Amino acid sequence: MIARLDEVWRAIDPVRLRRTLLDMLDIYSPSGKEEDIQLYLEDLLSRSGFRVERQEVEHERYNLRVTMGSREPELYLVGHVDTVPAWDLEEFEAHEEGNLIRGLGSADMKGGCAAMVEAWLALTDALKPEERPSLGLLLVVGEEENGDGSAVFLERYRPPWVVIGEPTGLAACFAHYGYLEAGFxxxxxxxxxxxxxxxxxxVESMLRLLxxxxxxxxxxxxRGEIVYSIRELSSSRAGFVVPDRCxxxxxxxxxxxxxxxxxxxxxxxxxxxxGRFIPELNMELSFDFSAPGYDLGNDSRPVRLVEEIYARLxxxxxxxxxxxxSDGNLFHAAGTCPIILGPGFLENAHTPDEQVLFHEVAEAARIYAALGLGMG
Incomplete structure (x- = not known):
């Protein structure tokens, strides 16, 4: 079993972790407006004695990167601090219901980010500098839009492995679906x-086409393998007329x-x-964004490490x-192997009912700390 693991797990502080998560949920950080939450996290990590590097993405937007250990990390813990926008902040505000924590970004993915920060602080508290693993922590902006934060990181760094804390219910995903965006x-x-x-x-033509x-x-x-969702449908608005565009x-x-x-x-x-079935169909089709999926297989050192950690838990x-x-597609395309693993579930992400179980966030902190020790 991984050396010093029990000491590090004992150093995980649930009170501190809960406070970090609630503080993060109280900071509204939609894509493009992440500076306030990055300032909070920068201060939190700096107080642990580390130099936190800002990676500028654009004006007032930057990633945070910090490392420990004596060599270039083989593994980075990666989390995105941005959320989708909230049209009604009161509807998405943070509140606690016992073990359940609700709020915008609680699952996607401030729960994962808080767990990664706590794992980092626990490793710092439990181990002397010369005992710490070579590990990186990367907190990025812009994942909910175009992944520009991760893209900036990958211009300079290509770690062999990353763990991205997207909500998986703590499933360790070594495979990832691809993505395609179609516009009609x-x-x-x-x-x-x-x-x-x-x-x-x-509009009638569009409905028949769909x-x-x-x-x-x-x-x-x-019976099919493709997951598809009609995300938006809109038409020309010009008063009391038959619409000429959809x-x-x-x-x-x-x-x-x-x-x-x-x-x-x-x-x-x-x-x-x-066109054979819809009279006078006049259609345009475009594909603005695509990303291939990947499968890392189930025979690697990180897979065996995950199995060992989960058996211990x-x-x-x-x-x-x-x-x-997710940004996992972007990392894989750059030659890095991404594991997607985090607390919470996708089914309520981006909704007013977004939530995460606190005990799952604490468990994620233990898993991240153990992966850091085992890979570092």
């Missing part, structure tokens, strides 16, 4: 709303071994075929694939 525009002919027969309704796509075997939700965006999550380029061509073929490791998009 239908165009019609505007006419007065009382005379629809004189126009061509772009139904046609949904009937394709590729998108069979019961736009839709679809998120598609692909199994790790599926090539996004192949899926693009399949979608183009299905959408083009819709009395847990059965779940090595399933992560279904959402």
């Amino acid at each position: 525009v239908t165009r019609g002919l505007r006419s007065h709303s009382s005379l629809p027969e004189l126009g061509n309704n772009a 139904l046609h796509l949904g009937k394709a075997q590729l998108f069979d939700r019961e 736009e839709a965006w679809i998120d598609l999550h692909l199994p790790p071994d599926m090539d996004p380029a192949v899926l693009q061509e399949s979608i183009r073929s299905i959408a083009t075929d819709a 009395g847990r059965t490791p779940d090595l399933s694939a992560f279904r959402s998009h």
Whole structure:
């Protein structure tokens, strides 16, 4: 078993961890406005005696990077501090219900970030400088938008492994779905709303197009492997008229071994075929963003280390694939092996009911500390 692990686990302070998490939840940090929470975390880490490096992404936006140990880390703990925006802050504000902590970003992923910071502080408290593992901690901005924080880090550093604390319910995901964003525009002919027969309704064309796509075997939700969601649907607004433009965006999550380029061509073929069934269909299709998935396999030193740690905790490791998009795709494309592992669950992330169980956050801190010791 990993040397000194019991001492480090004893140094994990649940009171300090809870305070860190609640403080982070009280700081509103949507993508693009992360400076306040980075100032808080920079001060917290600096007080532990480390020099915290700022990696500038753009004006008033920066990552925080800190390392311990005597050599370049083989492993970085990586968390993103940004959240999706809240249209009603009161609806998303932090509050406690016993072991349950609710609030914007509690699962995605301030719970994971707080656990990583606590693991870092526990390693610092329990071990002398010469005993500490070679480990990195990276707190990035911009994950909920385009991953610009991680992209800046990867311009200079390419660690062999990272652990990203996205919400997985503490499953250790060594595989990751790919992602594809598809945009559709239908165009019609505007006419007065009382005379629809004189126009061509772009919304009706879009609805028929989406139904046609949904009937394709590729998108069979019961038997297919692709996870898709119609994210946005909007039309031209010009008063009491038949709309002449409609736009839709679809998120598609692909199994790790599926090539996004192949899926693009399949979608183009299905959408083009819709013209046989939809009168006067005038359609544009674009793919603004794609990222391939990956599968790191189940035969590596980190896999065996995870199995050892989970056995020590009395847990059965779940090595399933992560279904959402994350900075993991970006790290893998740069040659780094990313493990996705964190407290909380995806199903309530980005919703007013976002929540995380505090005991899961504390367990994540123990796992991160053990991985740091074992890999460092």
